[in-house]
Amino acid sequence: MSEQAANTAPAIILVRPRLPENIGMAARAMANMGARALTLVSPLRWGGPYLEKAAAPATPKGLEILRAATICSSLAEALAPLHLALGTTARLSGVAAGHGGDGGWRNRVLTPAEAAGELYAAGRQNLAAALVFGPEDTGLENDEIEQCSHLVNIPTFGLSSLNLAQAVLLLLYECSKSGAGNAEEMPERQNRRPVTLGEERLLLDSLRAELARLDAIPADRAPWYMRSLRRFLRRRELRRHEFDLLMGLCRQLRHKLP
Ligand code: SAH
Numbered sequence: 001m002s003e004q005a006a007n008t009a010p011a012i013i014l015v016r017p018r019l020p021e022n023i024g025m026a027a028r029a030m031a032n033m034g035a036r037a038l039t040l041v042s043p044l045r046w047g048g049p050y051l052e053k054a055a056a057p058a059t060p061k062g063l064e065i066l067r068a069a070t071i072c073s074s075l076a077e078a079l080a081p082l083h084l085a086l087g088t089t090a091r092l093s094g095v096a097a098g099h100g101g102d103g104g105w106r107n108r109v110l111t112p113a114e115a116a117g118e119l120y121a122a123g124r125q126n127l128a129a130a131l132v133f134g135p136e137d138t139g140l141e142n143d144e145i146e147q148c149s150h151l152v153n154i155p156t157f158g159l160s161s162l163n164l165a166q167a168v169l170l171l172l173y174e175c176s177k178s179g180a181g182n183a184e185e186m187p188e189r190q191n192r193r194p195v196t197l198g199e200e201r202l203l204l205d206s207l208r209a210e211l212a213r214l215d216a217i218p219a220d221r222a223p224w225y226m227r228s229l230r231r232f233l234r235r236r237e238l239r240r241h242e243f244d245l246l247m248g249l250c251r252q253l254r255h256k257l258p
Pocket of ligand 1: 089091132140152156
């Protein structure tokens with residue numbers, strides 16, 4: 001892969017990875033495919049002797065990636081600066097059942113090629129993007145899946161669950177085929193850029209707080225309302241100046257309501 005593509009390959013986020021060996025193999029896959037930015041969210045075993053366990057399968061190039069990895073305590077923290085986060089899942093049925101109905105994940109699970117296309121488009125706009133992987137035993141939890149922009153599934157012809165690092169390798173390879181991230185276009189004007197996932201979360205939290213103060217949504221329905229609002233906002237591809245507008249409205253409500 002060319003250096004240029006390597007610079008803009010998606011970031012890799014591993015959520016609660018259990019085995020240091022898998023983290024090491026994932027880092028090696030990243031080194032193979034020219035990806036550099038690794039984030040570990042609450043790894044079960046990390047640092048000290050565990051870094052040594054990860055280093056062996058990582059190879060020296062992967063070890064550089066491991067040493068530079070960012071450690072976060074929550075997925076929300078890892079996603080905050082990003083514009084696009086593609087969650088990966090081995091399971092389709094459980095996920096769909098948890099969020100069933102029209103507009104649920106059922107309609108939005110991407111193939112690896114579609115995911116690579118989304119990442120390529122983000123790269124061309126200089127928008128920070130990541131692939132998000134779940135723990136080896138349970139995969140991503142539903143609320144973590146909800147935080148991602150889209151879901152990706154690698155179709156299999158038998159056992160649906162791939163080894164974590166193999167899933168990383170396969171999706172990064174798919175990205176390399178589409179030349180993901182060879183940014184050639186000018187970045188958009190700052191106030192017209194799409195919102196980050198952190199800004200989206202801030203806005204939803206503010207809306208939720210003000211709607212609760214207005215007694216506009218029953219407490220037990222709040223999660224459903226917020227999920228629907230998030231889907232609505234995502235369909236609108238909210239821009240930064242629109243985010244400022246809605247945050248301004250929330251501020252007005254906060255100050256003017258008793
Ligand atoms: N038992 C878990 C499997 C976890 S495998 C489950 O049923 O979800 C660990 C991680 O590797 C997954 O969370 C996902 O990020 C990735 N992965 C494994 N197989 C995959 C597949 N077929 N498609 C997409 N991602 C996959």
